[in-house]
Amino acid sequence: MxxxxxxxxxxxxxxxxxxxxxxxxxxxxLRLGLVKAPNERSSHVIPTxxxxxxxxxxxxxxxxxxxxxxxxxxxxxxxxxxxxxxxxxxxxxxxxxxxxxxxxxxxxxxxxxxxxxxxxxxxxxxxxxxxxxxxxxxxxxxxxxxxxxxxxxxxxxxxxxxxxxxxxxxxxxxxxxxxxxxxxxxxxxxxxxxxxxxxxxxxxxxxxxxxxxxxxxxxxxxxxxxxxxxxxxxxxxxPMASWIILLSVFVTDSTITIMRRTCRGERPWHAHRRHAYQQLSRRWGHQTVTLLYASLTALWAFPLAVASLANPSSAVWLVLASYIPLSGLAVWAGAGARDER
Incomplete structure (x- = not known):
């Protein structure tokens, strides 16, 4: 103690x-110059x-x-x-x-x-x-x-x-x-x-x-x-497999967004608002989407990460089990889509 x-x-x-x-x-x-107008990447409309x-x-x-x-x-x-x-x-x-x-x-x-x-x-x-x-x-x-x-x-x-x-x-x-x-x-x-x-x-x-x-x-x-x-x-x-699963929510959204934009010839470092979470936030609001992503990490990724730690021989299958549904969700939400939804 x-x-x-x-x-x-x-x-x-x-x-x-x-x-x-x-x-x-x-x-x-305001005095430091940290309050700036929203830009093309911003998901807010009020200067914060x-x-x-x-x-x-x-x-x-x-x-x-x-x-x-x-x-x-x-x-x-x-x-x-x-x-x-x-x-x-x-x-x-x-x-x-x-x-x-x-x-x-x-x-x-x-x-x-x-x-x-x-x-x-x-x-x-x-x-x-x-x-x-x-x-x-x-x-x-x-x-x-x-x-x-x-x-x-x-x-x-x-x-x-x-x-x-x-x-x-x-x-x-x-x-x-x-x-x-x-x-x-x-x-x-x-x-x-x-x-x-x-x-x-x-x-x-x-x-x-x-x-x-x-x-x-x-x-x-x-x-x-x-x-x-x-x-x-x-x-x-x-183990690395447990980390890969634990980080899967952010990794999936960011990777699919970059891949789809790059395949269309877009420069991935250019500002945009087409990550899955951004597409969803315009429909459901910030709090709902933040809670959704938190729930996916806590209730989906974390249990699978624990399972991969307890069963190392099944780690590869558990990684796939974590990413495949998340990838489908990201594509459905519009991650990296041509247009904002």
Missing amino acids: STLIPSLLSILLAALTSYILSIVVERNA ARGGGAGLALVGVVGCGLLALNDAPLLAVVSGLGAIIAVMGFIDDLRDVSVTIRLGVQAASVIVFVVSAALLIGDTGDAVTAYGIAILCLTSVAGIWWINAFNFMDGIDGIAASQAGLVLVGAALLWLYADSNAFETPVFGAMMTIAAGTGGLLLRNWPPAKIFMGDVGSTFLGFVLFAVVLITVTTDAI
Whole structure:
């Protein structure tokens, strides 16, 4: 109990800090230039402050930095690189940084983290082989893709914050299912700290949102989720199949949208409003769609992820079972369709 109580207190502190800082940003948003008119990608019509994820990012950066002192040097890397990505996201919230600069910073951060993970928790000898280098490259590409996919999925009130919180909590439960002592590890503490910070922001970001997460929050969360996946998979804490299932709701929507638009010759990085969640939000409203996506993650993806952890031999079939219905739903909703519905 002596180790659990401080953990609970730190989690509550993380949530409260994120909540208070989102209010501070909101009250100073107009002066900072964080209130801008809706654009062609926006799913709202009233100018609303963005950048609310700054407090969440600060909580995550400080939390990972402190937890790194518990003999977890890779968390120090997560803290430093997460700060760089968050700062770039905040600058983008202020003045719209070019795609080239944003991708450059994200790519450099992801590559540094992947190499650091290989050096600190991987097999250095394997990493310098042709196969190892290929894996490092593919992992880096996946990380860059995921950060931007998560950012693009932050388009209606509460959807990205609720998904990040649910995924982190779900992953923590999976880890505890596999190892009852998981809560004693620094990475587990980092996951819960960031989940709590996300929850604090969600109190202000829930539909109708008083403040948007902004790129400072969405790119930071995308990077942190990627980092946690890589750490827990490399250390055999959570299997990759379980992660693939747990992230299936966002992965399906973003992937099908990009694929359909790219097949028509559209540039995937151009602003649009044709993700499945955006198409649905115009029919049903933000709150209904955010609740739908949260329910799909909690009631569909999470049980299948648990099943894949309990039955590794069936993991491939469970991955297919999770993605096939979600893919059908995304296509039906209009993910990547030619026109807005």
